Amino acid sequence: MHRHMTTTALLAAGLTAGAAQAENRIDRQLPNAPELAAYGDHAVGVRTLEMVNPDQIDILAIDPAADKPEEMPRYDRPLTVEMYYPAAEGAEGETSFKAYLRDGTTEVTLEGQAMRDVDPAEGETFPLVLISHGYPGNRYLMSHLAENLASKGYVVASIDHTDSTYRTQAAFGSTLVNRSLDQLFVLEQMAQKAAEGGDFAGLYDAENTGLIGYSMGGYGAIITAGGGVTEASVGYTWGGPHGTLGIHQAGSETHDALPDPRIKTAVAFGPWGMNRGFWDAEGLAGVQIPMLFIAGSQDDVSLYENGIRAIWENTSNVDRALLTYMNAGHNAGAPMPAPEEAYYFSEDKGFNISEHYTDAVWDTARMNNIAQHFVTAWMDSHLKGEEAKAAYLDLVENSNDGVWSVEEDGTEKEDHSYWKGFPEGTAKGLMYEEKSAAE
Secondary structure (H helix, E strand, O other): OOOOOOHHHHHHHHHOOHHHHOOOEOOOOOOOOOHHHOOOOOOEEEEEEEEEEEEEEOHHHOOOOOOOOOOOOEEEEEEEEEEEEEEOOOOOOOOEEEEEOOOOOOEEEEEOOOEEOOOEOOOOOEEEEEEEOOOOEOOOOOHHHHHHHHOOOOEEEEEEOOOOEOOOOOOHHHHHHHHHHHHHHHHHHHHHHHOOOOOOOOOEEEEEEEEEEEOHHHHHHHHHHOOOEOHHHHOOOOOOHHHHHHHHEOOOHHHHOOOOOOEEEEEEEOOOOHHHOOOOHHHHOOOOOOEEEEEEOOOOOOOHHHHHHHHHHHOOOOOEEEEEEOOOOOOOOOOOOOOHHHOOEEOOOOEEHHHHOOOOOOOHHHHHHHHHHHHHHHHHHHHOOOHHHHHHHOOOOEHHHOOOOEOOOOOEOOOOOOOOOOOOOOOOOEEEEEEOOOO
């Protein structure tokens, strides 16, 4: 098995014994991790929830080559959700879990900090965060971020999107049409479970929800946030069959009614669509909530200058920020570290399965830690109103330009402009840019 080890990967190896590395840990914290990447004070619990969204259009049952049916076929759409939550004090439980690799056939054991089916914490109500994976993906792909946020006082619902997982990957039109609908359905289901008499009554506040999406999950997050797709994209022959994507078209009654005021902010990793004509300035003007976009400058899936950066620039009327990992690709920040079993060339898929998780330049754990830091600062600012966390987002744009200037006792001098929360010498290769609602 051929595998390159970067400097940061070797540092990570020093943190855990060889046996622990074989455990496929998702919770690695490197010595150079920024401050807010660290796990919080809460122990973490996790449990699996099964949901069914009734009477949905069955995209897979529609023949794009045939005449448009008089009535669209419908079905009850199943969705599996992994719920991460602050656990009761003193909780003990199993922290390993099973998940399938990108090949859709290999099941592996992963190890984190979330304990299976333990009791939730009592006496406090937490914000809710939804997580939406890419195409294909699964509810565990961003588990490093899900349990990290849960340890800091969030309840996180990470969704398995039917027709978009490694095991259920099917017609792309289903993802285009259903992604935002899935996000909003899960929000409503979670709201019911937190209401009086619900399974998790009082545990979290669904009226105060954040949304995180990666790739096609980011595409869905933009729609959920109010961004409408273009008329041209509704007509793509390879997209939603027979105009089914029209429910999300900018200016349509269905799309105007879509945004849910319970969702206060969103984070989109590598959001897809600008590169294929799904977004324009008119549609992106519909975004109604503050958004953080996270990208790799060498993204060859969603693209950067004509993709994610263009989405950030063309979104208007809301505050938004763009965090860029310079020279990183599409996997910047979102996927968990590649399991050991992923390092093989799949004849069926035509590529090394580890490529689904890794980056050509950056170490995955390093990218995860940076993402954990920024998402924590963003969500704490927007969902918890923690004004002190805004300082972690008040940065010189190019991390390489930051100046480390402190007194011997650690007091910052007037010319100190180093990225807050980053140890000396570690804020390199990153850009953080902001635009206000007026820009």
